[in-house]
Amino acid sequence: MSELYIGVMSGTSMDGVDIALCEIDASHCSLIASAEFKFDSEVKAEILEMINGSTTLKQVGTIDNKLGNIFADAINAFIKKESIDAKSITAIGLHGQTLWHAPDAEFGFSMQLGDANVVSAKTEIQVVADFRRMDIANGGQGAPFAPAFxxxxxxxxxxxxxxxxxxxxxxxxxxxxxxxxxxxxxxxxxxxxxxxxxxxxxxxxxxxxxxxxxxxxxxxxxxxxxxxxxxxxxxxxxxxxxxxxxxxxxxxxxxxxxxxxxxxxxxxxxxxxxxxxxxxxxxxxxxxxxxxxxxxxxxxxxxxxxxxxxxxxxxxGVSREYMEAMAFAWLAYKRVHREVVELSSVTGATKDSILGGVYG
Structure with missing residues (x-):
């Protein structure tokens, strides 16, 4: 039986928030609707300053909340534009905005911000996020994830x-x-x-x-x-x-x-x-x-x-612009159904894992 998922991606370039509505079952992932929303230029400047310079815990927390609101507002605008019944959406797959990716550090990590709690609260839809860290915990790079899709x-x-x-x-x-x-x-x-x-x-x-x-x-x-x-x-x-x-x-x-x-x-x-x-x-x-x-x-x-x-x-038959957003809708499907994502041959992890946490 197919289900509806929304995938959300804002990449390294931070030129926009890509949103894809997908119909997914065990063997298919079809793009139903998509849109790009302009990334907030002031927030982008703040993020680049944090990445290229120094930052504080207050700034990290503030940006996390700001990004959560940016993603939530974009999703709600998309839902309104496409006349989607929010209750028909099983989950949102939220990649979040990468600020720092250091899987090879002594204490490896990858940081994607955009508070999934804010997104779930404002959209009233459950959110799957934090996809990368379990793979890193199992010795992998936590990237790239697109190959599985x-x-x-x-x-x-x-x-x-x-x-x-x-x-x-x-x-x-x-x-x-x-x-x-x-x-x-x-x-x-x-x-x-x-x-x-x-x-x-x-x-x-x-x-x-x-x-x-x-x-x-x-x-x-x-x-x-x-x-x-x-x-x-x-x-x-x-x-x-x-x-x-x-x-x-x-x-x-x-x-x-x-x-x-x-x-x-x-x-x-x-x-x-x-x-x-x-x-x-x-x-x-x-x-x-x-x-x-x-x-x-x-x-x-x-x-x-x-x-x-x-x-x-x-x-x-697959949109070049929304491929990554579709991938995170599909990864949300995999998490909701508690299915392992076969990525260890890509990332170098010691085993394949169930990826992501569920919010809301």
Missing amino acids: HQEIFKHLSKKTAVLNIGGMANITILGEELKGWDTGCGNVLMDYWSSVHIDKNYDKDALFALSGEVKEELLESFLEDEYFTKLPPKSTGREYFNPTWLSNHLPLFDTIKAEDIQRTLLELTAKSIANDANNTGAELLIVCGGGAKNPLLMQRLHELCKAEVKVSDEF
């Missing part, structure tokens, strides 16, 4: 398939008898940062800024020499690693390289780091989703650099 919805494909999600970070899934996946590194995060500084835009729409520059090979080589790109999976990353400080450490010629050339080189970094990993998998088909799939120059470079046939997920 990719396996579920693309398992019918006959070709050797890889699925690529390009958000703030980029992650790749290798489908097969043993599921594999990892973060390839930075997706849009450094390009978005550079655009915000130099053209006062949250992102480089249609890659126009990057198209005005050229790749600086010496700088690209410096980027690609970073140890993360040669580290073997399981591995995952986030803004705590790929951030303005990381970029400035690789810009010894900062004053002599044009801003547009740096933007173009950052795009090439994303494309090459992805292609290097994809080409090593032997995949025949690479299915792309996420915000980066809308970047025409990035997609062009993936077509040129990857050995596999490159297609967007929409060509297989």
Whole structure:
């Protein structure tokens, strides 16, 4: 019997809150309705300041509550817009906003904020959240989680398939008898940062800024020499690693390289780091989703650099924009039914786990 779930995702880029209403049963997950709600710019600035600088316990608690209200208000607006009976929703799968991801630390953790109690109270729907920490408790990376969902919805494909999600970070899934996946590194995060500084835009729409520059090979080589790109999976990353400080450490010629050339080189970094990993998998088909799939120059470079046939997920009936939100609706279904999520081969955990806590 199918049930209705809402998935909520705000990624590393913090450009919006994605909401997906899904109909889910034991063998299917179908997108019924979806919407994106603009992320609060002041809260985004606060979060970036916390990540890139110092913070206090008061700020952490305040942001947790603010994000809970942002998510709840977006869900309620979505429910009203789509004329949904809230009582028909079994649960909300809430990823939360990642502030810090450090599974490899001496005391490993991953912090996603957005108080699920606030969301449940304001929507009057039970919420499933805190998906990552059980996997980390069992020795895993707690990321990426999308591969389990990719396996579920693309398992019918006959070709050797890889699925690529390009958000703030980029992650790749290798489908097969043993599921594999990892973060390839930075997706849009450094390009978005550079655009915000130099053209006062949250992102480089249609890659126009990057198209005005050229790749600086010496700088690209410096980027690609970073140890993360040669580290073997399981591995995952986030803004705590790929951030303005990381970029400035690789810009010894900062004053002599044009801003547009740096933007173009950052795009090439994303494309090459992805292609290097994809080409090593032997995949025949690479299915792309996420915000980066809308970047025409990035997609062009993936077509040129990857050995596999490159297609967007929409060509297989799955929205490239709402894939991750759908994934967390599906993960909520798995938690409500107390089903183990098979991710240990991806994250390196000692065992597969039931993921997430239920609120409300």
